[in-house]
Structures are given as structure tokens and as C-alpha cells.
Amino acid sequence: MNLRPLHDRVLIERLSEESKSEGGIILTGNAAKKSNRGVVKAVGAGKLLENGQHRPPAVQVGDTVLFKEGFSAHTEKQDEKEYLIVQESDILAVIDA
DSSP: OOOOOOEEEEEEEEOOOOOOOOOBBBOGGGGGGGGGGGEEHHHHHHHTTSSOOOOOOOOTTTTTTEESSOOOEEEEEEETEEEEEEGGGOOOOOOOO
8 A cells, every 4th residue: 555644644444334233134235334443554643733743643553443423534445445534633532452
């Protein structure tokens, strides 16, 4: 992969779509809800502060994260996979296994 996010941006590979509803009904096509979880594939140097230094990112490559739904993220397709480029502030939590 040749995408390298800048500053406080994070590259996330979205986990597979949720194909079951909470009640156990199998969803297909447009009814399937896109997952708001993903795996961090790359991180930028961190938020650029007023003094010119970068604040290190709180996430790292390999973290499984939960991100906001319905926000504006840039979507990029590469090697038949969908990646999201989001700001670090759009990540809500790191999911520990």
C-alpha cells in the first residue's frame, strides 16, 4: 500500500459489513449496515501544534478502532479494498481483544 496519511489523519481498513440485525435477521444488499469498526493501517505524524511540533497520535498501526458514524471521511479503494482516511479526533475508542 502506498498511502501515507499526513498530520493527524489515520488510514483505516473498515471491517466487514454487519450482515445480521440485532434480532438475528440476515441482511443483504443495501440493507446491510456498514461497520463502524476498522483496523488502523497507517497513521500520520500527529496533530501539528502552534509551536511547530507534532503531538504523537494515540493510535498505532494494528489497533482495532471504533469510529464515528455519519461523519465525512475520505474513501479510497486500493487493491479491491476500501480504506477510510479520517482525522484522529473521529476515532472514538481502541478496542482491546
